[in-house]
Amino acid sequence: MTFRTHRRRFLGQSVALSAATLAPAHLRSTVAAETESANDRPGLALVGAGRMGHNHMRFAKGMCDVVAVCDVDQNHRDKAVQNLSGGKARGVNDYREVLNQKNVDVVYIATPDHWHAKILIEAMFAGKDVYCEKPLTLTVDEGKQVRKVQQQTGRVVQVGTMQRSYLDLxxxxxxxxxxxxxxxxxxxxxxxxxxSVSGPIPTAKVPTWLDWNQWLGPAPQSPFRLVADPKADEWNLGKTNAHQNFRWWYDYSxxxxxxxxxxxxxxxxxxxxxxxxxxxxxxxxxxxxxxxxxxxxxxxxxxxxxxxxxxxxxxxxxxxxxxxxxxxxxxxxxxxxxxxxxxxxxxxxxxxxxxxxxxxxxxxxxxxxxYRNLPTPYNQHRNHWANFFHCTRERIEPISDxxxxxxxxxxxxxxxxxxxxxxxxxxxxxxxxxxxxxxxxxxxxxxxxxxxxxxxx
The missing domain is CATH 3.30.360.10 (Dihydrodipicolinate Reductase; domain 2)
Known part of the structure; x- marks a missing residue:
């Protein structure tokens, strides 16, 4: 699906979204639902299928088709392929494969922070629009790079600071x-x-389902660490330098x-x-x-x-x-x-x-x-995604620019x-x-x- 046909196909939907903004509250859900035809959804690639990436996709449900899932954790990847696409999406370990996938129109980046800028920049150069979880960057210099490439390519980038779409708050x-x-x-x-604080965390054997080298990516070389928690779920594991606990290490966040x-x-x-x-x-x-x-x-x-x-x-x-x-x-x-x-x-x-x-x-x-006179068919998370898709159609700046x-x-x-x-x-x-x-x-x-x-x- 080329960008031109993608944009033409969505012009009618844009008008419907604008109508949704002006419609009485009790009619908005009906108007919005009419804009979500199965034939009018862009192809989306999810890069990072952990808790946030997997769960936040529920707010974009009906607005897109998940055609690819990338994650270095095979368990997360397989679960997302099944839950988000009924097994139809392509599952890969390397995000560069989805950037070259022709039916991918938009990329959703939900990896740990240290991967954000690299994937975002390369996705923009690949001609993709991007919804990226916050923060976009790990350093100030990465911000300069992202800003320059976004201006150079003209791609639409929505930051996942969804509080900007909490209309009533x-x-x-x-x-x-x-x-x-x-x-x-x-x-x-x-x-x-x-x-959070942890105390010492020993090195551990890397699980067979995790590509640790690819998880580290641009971050400094470091051994995998884990103090397993029997009460932890599949997203968290325990005290570790991976998955959700990446936030407590300056190497990654x-x-x-x-x-x-x-x-x-x-x-x-x-x-x-x-x-x-x-x-x-x-x-x-x-x-x-x-x-x-x-x-x-x-x-x-x-x-x-x-x-x-x-x-x-x-x-x-x-x-x-x-x-x-x-x-x-x-x-x-x-x-x-x-x-x-x-x-x-x-x-x-x-x-x-x-x-x-x-x-x-x-x-x-x-x-x-x-809210820049942008359509508001929903509130909170779902409106943030609707804002993104509206702006990709109209080629305008989203609310979280x-x-x-x-x-x-x-x-x-x-x-x-x-x-x-x-x-x-x-x-x-x-x-x-x-x-x-x-x-x-x-x-x-x-x-x-x-x-x-x-x-x-």
Whole structure:
């Protein structure tokens, strides 16, 4: 299926999605269902069929056909092929095979973080549109590469920061800020929880169903580690440096800072921008505790989780706005302005400016304006996928775009560097360099392991 025929085939569906946005709530499900004909679905390749990739596909159900599944864990791969395609999808170990598969229109990347940028870049060069779980990057330098290639290729890339499609919570909170109901925002506080701790984890024999070398990919060479948990499920295994617990190792992720931080820092920055203020970073300082000692920015022990488990980091913007990132506190985003404050989480939206909406509602187009007047046939996760497919058809920027995501996630990356070195930093947004600190600047990029360099052709 060529891109041209794919786009022509979806023009009618685009009109239906727009109608769904304008239709009364009780008619939206009917209108949306009519857009999901079995003949109008793009072919999707899932790369990374662990818990998140496997489960999140349920939100895209009906909008696409899963034609390929790639995972280095044979058990995960086989399960996804059966559950997501009834056994029809092609199962492979190497993602490059699906990038060359002609019936693959879009790629969904749900691998561990250290693989994201490489697969994303190569998928864009292969002519695929991409939905990639957050964060897009492991380092600031990867962000520069991703941004350049996305602009060069014009591919549609949706970041999996699906809170941007929580219309009645996060989008509404941003709309409140954009409507001036908070006044000037002087501080945003995001509480995201801390990373897990483990104690020493011994090396273990690599299971026969896991291609460990391919799992590591561009990350440094490291032995497989595991303390098995008899209560763990197939997704988790136990305390390990693989599968879900990759998040607690700086070789593969940035801990909670880039996990939940990717969500909440993004919302805070979005609200700040909608309020007409600057989210251009100038400095970060704070305190952090890590499970193991660090020297020169690197953990001194390699046999246990090492991402920061306790932190209170303060980022300052060009116009003086402050962004506090905490491991403690109730999970969510607190926006404080000179006219009021609101708190928003995945469960509620509270504060005096919210209560005042009863007597002084937002303008009718406030939510639509914040959501770029894009179709909203659903809410939350499912709408995020619908937004992606709509934008691939129309060749327009999705709600979770590369540029805004990188502004937020780079703050998280830099907060991690401040935590790893135990000192503050000053940031030059023009040069994308840390001022006066060569040691920190050396960790803005990371060389890929030999044989796993990114293909930029």
């Amino acid at each position: 996060f989008v509404k909170a941003v709309a409140i800020a954009g409507a001036g109901r908070l006044g000037r925002i002087h501080r945003a506080t995001v509480s995201i929880g801390g990373s 940035g801990g909670k800072m880039t996990d939940w931080g990717a969500h909440h820092v993004d919302i805070a920055c979005w609200a700040i921008r909608e309020a007409g203020q600057s989210d251009e970073l100038v400095s970060i300082e704070g305190d952090a505790k890590t499970p193991v000692p660090f020297a020169d920015g690197y953990p001194t022990k390699s046999d246990q989780y090492n991402t920061a488990h306790s932190f209170a980091m303060l980022a300052k913007m060009k116009d003086g706005t402050e962004l506090q990132i905490n491991s403690e506190g109730r999970n969510g985003v607190l926006l404080e302005g000179d006219r009021g404050r609101i708190f928003v989480s995945r469960g509620d939206l509270t504060g005096a400016p919210v209560e005042q909406l009863k007597d002084n509602p937002l303008p009718e187009d406030a939510i639509a304006k914040v 590369v540029t805004s995501h990188l502004r937020a996630i780079d703050i998280c990356h830099l907060a991690n560097l401040s935590a790893r070195f135990g000192r503050s930093l000053r940031w030059d947004a023009e040069t994308e360099q840390i001022l006066g600190d060569d040691e920190m600047n050396s960790l803005l990029a990371r060389p890929a392991r030999s044989g796993f360099e990114t293909d930029f052709s």
